[in-house]
Amino acid sequence: EADIYQTPRYLVIGTGKKITLECSQTMGHDKMYWYQQDPGMELHLIHYSYGVNSTEKGDLSSESTVSRIRTEHFPLTLESARPSHTSQYLCASSDEVDSGTDTQYFGPGTRLTVL
Amino acid sequence: AQSVAQPEDQVNVAEGNPLTVKCTYSVSGNPYLFWYVQYPNRGLQFLLKYITGDNLVKGSYGFEAEFNKSQTSFHLKKPSALVSDSALYFCAVRAYTGGFKTIFGAGTRLFVKA
Numbered sequence: 001e002a003d004i005y006q007t008p009r010y011l012v013i014g015t016g017k018k019i020t021l022e023c024s025q026t027m028g029h030d031k032m033y034w035y036q037q038d039p040g041m042e043l044h045l046i047h048y049s050y051g052v053n054s055t056e057k058g059d060l061s062s063e064s065t066v067s068r069i070r071t072e073h074f075p076l077t078l079e080s081a082r083p084s085h086t087s088q089y090l091c092a093s094s095d096e097v098d099s100g101t102d103t104q105y106f107g108p109g110t111r112l113t114v115l
Numbered sequence: 116a117q118s119v120a121q122p123e124d125q126v127n128v129a130e131g132n133p134l135t136v137k138c139t140y141s142v143s144g145n146p147y148l149f150w151y152v153q154y155p156n157r158g159l160q161f162l163l164k165y166i167t168g169d170n171l172v173k174g175s176y177g178f179e180a181e182f183n184k185s186q187t188s189f190h191l192k193k194p195s196a197l198v199s200d201s202a203l204y205f206c207a208v209r210a211y212t213g214g215f216k217t218i219f220g221a222g223t224r225l226f227v228k229a
Binding site for chain 2: 043106
């Protein structure tokens with residue numbers, strides 16, 4: 001079944017640790033996105049990609065980095081986690097072929113807590 | 116500047132009553148408009164979209180939305196609310212801002228009381 005997956009779902013980690021949040025989609029979508037969302041609050045776009053080897057920063061300044069080596073995989077990395085990184089991170093993908101409308105399909109999210 | 120506004124942080128409605136969640140936008144050109152829903156501890160889920168054509172768009176779970184160009188609005192509606200509709204609702208608009216971009220509203224929390 002075509003879907004979008006995020007792992008881990010929950011992560012509690014100490015300050016200064018390096019972490020990678022995984023996102024994979026089996027829908028063959030070219031576009032992928034990372035959003036940061038405090039619980040129940042608005043979404044902030046932090047990174048996006050229009051295809052393999054394409055990555056761009058979003059509207060919200062973020063200390064994270066992303067890579068897009070394969071179409072289906074769009075991991076987000078924090079080199080040194082800080083308490084200010086505590087948030088929910090949502091991954092999404094979309095298919096430009098869908099009339100160019102950018103209907104986005106979201107993963108379940110990763111809830112990150114940095115102590 | 117391109118923007119989308121959800122003027123209500125929270126909407127309360129009794130089960131069985133009609134519900135409306137408001138959205139207005141400010142973009143140049145013809146926008147694509149979307150509604151997404153987020154249940155607790157979940158990602159966003161696509162509900163419906165307007166591209167062109169009929170101003171009334173029907174989506175999942177009995178929801179519909181009406182595009183009003185003169186009022187630049189795209190309000191989400193449902194004739195009879197269910198307790199299970201309680202969630203966070205996001206309006207979004209796709210518009211050209213030096214490149215096509217999807218802008219999300221701040222979200223409206225819907226509470227449906229039994």
